[in-house]
Amino acid sequence: xxxxxxxxxxxxxxxxxxxxxxxxxxxxxxxxxxxxxxxxxxxxxxxxxxxxxxxxxxxxxxxxxxxxxxxxxxxxxxxxxxxxxxxxxxxxxxxxxxxxxxxxxxxxxxxxxxxxxxxxxxxxxxxxxxxxxxxxxxxxxxxxxxxxxxxxxxxxxxxxxxxxxxxxxxxxxxxxxxxxxxxxxxxxxxxxxxxxxxxxxxxxxxxxxxxxxxxxxxxxxxxxxxxxxxxxxxxxxxxxxxxxxxxxxxxxxxxxxxxxxxxxxxxxxxxxxxxxxxxxxxxxxxxxxxxxxxxxxxxxxxxxxxxxxxxxxxxxxxxxxxxxxxxxxxxxxxxxxxxxxxxxxxxxxxxxxxxxxxxxxxxxxxxxxxxxxxxxxxxxxxxxxxxxxxxxxxxxxxxxxxxxxxxxxxxxx
Numbered sequence: 176x177x178x179x180x181x182x183x184x185x186x187x188x189x190x191x192x193x194x195x196x197x198x199x200x201x202x203x204x205x206x207x208x209x210x211x212x213x214x215x216x217x218x219x220x221x222x223x224x225x226x227x228x229x230x231x232x233x234x235x236x237x238x239x240x241x242x243x244x245x246x247x248x249x250x251x252x253x254x255x256x257x258x259x260x261x262x263x264x265x266x267x268x269x270x271x272x273x274x275x276x277x278x279x280x281x282x283x284x285x286x287x288x289x290x291x292x293x294x295x296x297x298x299x300x301x302x303x304x305x306x307x308x309x310x311x312x313x314x315x316x317x318x319x320x321x322x323x324x325x326x327x328x329x330x331x332x333x334x335x336x337x338x339x340x341x342x343x344x345x346x347x348x349x350x351x352x353x354x355x356x357x358x359x360x361x362x363x364x365x366x367x368x369x370x371x372x373x374x375x376x377x378x379x380x381x382x383x384x385x386x387x388x389x390x391x392x393x394x395x396x397x398x399x400x401x402x403x404x405x406x407x408x409x410x411x412x413x414x415x416x417x418x419x420x421x422x423x424x425x426x427x428x429x430x431x432x433x434x435x436x437x438x439x440x441x442x443x444x445x446x447x448x449x450x451x452x453x454x455x456x457x458x459x460x461x462x463x464x465x466x467x468x469x470x471x472x473x474x475x476x477x478x479x480x481x482x483x484x485x486x487x488x489x490x491x492x493x494x495x496x497x498x499x500x501x502x503x504x505x506x507x508x509x510x511x512x513x514x515x516x517x518x519x520x521x522x523x524x525x526x527x528x529x530x531x532x533x534x535x536x537x538x539x540x541x542x543x544x545x546x547x548x549x550x551x552x553x554x555x556x557x558x559x560x561x562x563x564x565x566x567x568x569x570x571x572x573x574x575x576x577x578x579x580x581x582x583x584x585x586x587x588x
Contacts, residue, residue: 179252282377285340338583431470497579510567
């Protein structure tokens with residue numbers, strides 16, 4: 176199984192260090208595609224190595240997504256490995272990556288990582304551990320580093336690329352081509368866009384080893400305020416766009432059911448082929464599923480019609496697997512929608528969900544046994560007409576927290 180490592184670059188400063196990490200790999204059947212942009216200085220490895228192919232990008236290639244796409248088009252391997260131009264691979268990286276792809280169901284593999292300073296020394300800055308990050312200090316390639324443990328490949332964690340998958344990232348070439356590859360139109364979030372499409376094509380494998388060194392320096396893209404702000408905002412937009420499809424794909428691969436709930440008052444639109452439709456009685460919110468057998472519940476325009484709040488969320492929690500999602504959209508008291516609906520018997524806004532997720536507020540619902548974490552929460556107008564009439568909705572996506580891998584974000588319950 177041949178591996179193609181690809182590295183687009185506009186700055187050759189650290190390419191020698193990247194090459195050194197490749198030369199030290201225990202797995203030797205690799206090629207390295209280095210694609211320089213039009214302004215980057217000339218560069219060659221310090222020694223002749225036929226596995227290294229340095230090319231200059233054509234004039235029409237502009238933007239990060241386009242450069243990565245062009246680099247992958249030059250690759251001939253079955254496995255594509257992304258190596259940023261300022262980073263390094265741990266010595267056993269490629270061997271562990273190849274081993275992960277021995278399972279034919281795996282389309283992408285990723286690992287734990289450590290941070291390094293510009294001079295290659297260990298960097299001990301840490302992400303906020305209240306958001307689920309875990310660190311351990313230990314020897315990697317003969318030196319002590321802070322190993323950051325990547326989070327599991329759940330729909331929620333993947334939906335926000337903040338949590339998973341970080342480097343090293345490797346994917347099957349045929350899966351990459353099947354989903355259309357990197358988008359040449361994207362200046363950033365090219366990775367999140369590609370990961371979302373790959374996740375719908377097959378399984379992601381988390382390699383629980385530190386295989387990548389990520390260099391931290393002043394020129395990192397995420398340290399540029401304007402770009403970072405745009406990245407954070409558009410990451411959330413991409414989450415909203417893809418989370419339901421990610422969850423549906425996860426359910427199908429793991430044999431979990433998907434329920435779409437309606438009430439007798441509001442049956443809704445036509446059937447959805449990927450959901451099982453269920454009409455829920457407001458006074459008896461029982462769900463037709465075994466414990467831990469459901470991965471996704473869609474409940475739009477139902478919460479305001481169910482008076483038994485605790486009983487409903489306890490029941491949803493019972494049937495959901497760990498990291499399963501309940502997606503809700505409900506008329507909000509922040510506008511007129513909640514009160515203008517004559518069928519409403521319960522009322523919600525964003526703060527209402529704090530009583531389901533925050534430990535100090537849970538006693539206000541004494542019979543609540545469910546344990547949820549916020550995946551997404553915001554208030555919106557569905558259309559211009561709704562905005563003109565002040566008809567606001569609250570969207571709350573909640574994660575069932577049981578025994579299983581940590582989900583990224585504050586765990587408040």
